Amino acid sequence: MGRDVIYKQYQKVQGIVRLWFDQLKQDKNLVVFLIFLVISTGFWFLNALRKEYTATLSYPVKFVDLPENKMLPEDFRGRIEVKVKAVGFVILRYQLSNAFLPLTFSVSEMQSLKTASGEEGVFTITSTEKNKIAGQLSQGMELIDISPDTLFVPLAEKGNARVPVKILADIGFQKQYLQAGEIMVQPDSVTISGPKSIVDTIRFIQTRKIDLQGLSDTVTTNVPLVIPPRVKSSVKKVTATIPVEPFTEINLKIPLRIYGLPDSLRIKTFPSSIQVSFRVGISKYGTIDESHFSAVIDASPVLRSDRPERLKVRLDKAPINIESLSFSPIFVEYLLEKKN
Template sequence: MSMKNNLFAYLQKHHIHIDRHILSYMMCVVIAAILWFLNALNKEYTSEITYPVKYTDFPKGKYLVSTLPKSISLEIKATGFSLLRYRISTSFLPITLDVNGYSNHLLEKNNILEYTLQLKNIKDKISNQLNSDIKLLDIKPQEIDFKFSYAVSRKVPVHPIVDYKLKKQYILKNKINVTPDSILITGPAIIVDTLKYIPTEHWNIGEIKKDISKDIQLAQIPGITNSIQDVRVTLQLERFTEAQKSVPIKVIGLPDSLTIRLFPASVDVTYDVGLSMYDRVSDKDFNFIINYKDVGKSNFLPIQVTQSPSFIKNLAFSPQKVEYILEQK
């Protein structure tokens, strides 16, 4: 039974009534469209297709410091059948470029190795990665710039990124401890030479009232290889107390021909200190000064703090300024 008769039988079964002449016309239109489409696919067309690029075999001992295009545009010529088949079957296969194959053309400039690859010069290599029934006409971009830096290594400190809140009446016994406190990093010189430290990943602790430790991953910096991947971060806590001292005020910049009397001649100091460090604080650990250059600006001289123990907190002192009398020797 023919397709036409089958279609009529189906329409009659489902009580669908269409004039035979109209149906015949519709069938002719469909067949003509198919034949037209097949004929069109046999013709040659010019088209532009975007391909991803895969870079392989980078030069050893060198680091890429330029940004390479992730894809290239190829202008190709092929039959409609080939274009359709190629788009469906291989649209995501990358074009592979062997970078090391061009590394002997590198030129050094300001410690940077540079090379510009003209894609027209490797047109045949790219064309060989396409189907034989596709003709490669043009490539965009026309060139790719490669820039490499020499690999260097340097030891840098580790900087912990920690958020925490101390429970009332607690203080850090020491500064946050990191083990190891420094690591060896390797990478391009233009990056390694500018790094002052390697940060850890962020550690949000919340409120704490006792010692706490954790292994924390080091932050990954693009182009940089760390000698280790994590460090031990430790916070040691202890209770603190408020302490007080009276510390003499020093004068700087005073001419030898003059003497100065201060009212008062010392400051009263208060601060918070951990119990284990309480007896280690002395008057000599503080430095409160006035500067002779401030004389004459007012009847009072401002007091500046230029030195205090690193392990104390909430330092306060009184007064903030003093009266004075200058006398000839």
């Protein structure tokens, strides 16, 4: 319904415009008058632009040659106002242009200053820079005055650090596939710079989250870094490689190792070994055997008056490049005997 109302209003306005043009065509005197009015207004405007005017213009300021251990605060935006004399064409060109060059100041040529509040920086008296500023103005401008008379530039301590890249990922695989090792990142560390008070607190740079599901083959992707505010990084993206391969399930029999008994006692467990089950990538099949595992039992609880009926098994050693590791049994029965 709203569309119908808008369309009716559009037709109404269109009809009014057509009626006005029809009347304009019929009244030739009005047409001639409007043409001459436009021409005379144009001549008047061109004549006005040929005259000289005084105007105050605001220029951005660019600072160069900063010390290596210093930087400009993020929120610092230097500007100066210059009072100039120029013909209207030059002033109009400046005011209509959004691409005018900033005025450039060399920090190395400015004088050091520490304010009463403890803020460190450099300053210059703008009147002493009059010739330099005049040389950077648009051609045809005569410099009359500069404001402010003193230009203060605060400088912050700059910090640099090399920090590792941390991958944030949510990865899923098709059936019978798994991640075949650590995610490889290139580069694995980046150089960051910024205010020293911020850089000193950064321990790593994290990536945006990688969300990849249903993988059945190795994937390489570019991942943007999450750079903290006011900090710059040597790179914006890293390359992450997620190794993927089919897996096989392996079952091994691991003997139990017992500790915590005095030499006068011995113990037998039932069973005397456990069964471990795990998944491993095809590329690592055959490289893992019983020697890579260690299953132990702390038998010291049997020396208490309230000795337990069963003892708990603990897997003391296992490879890091396997998945879905489990073992059984978790508890074993035992028989305690005295040695002869």
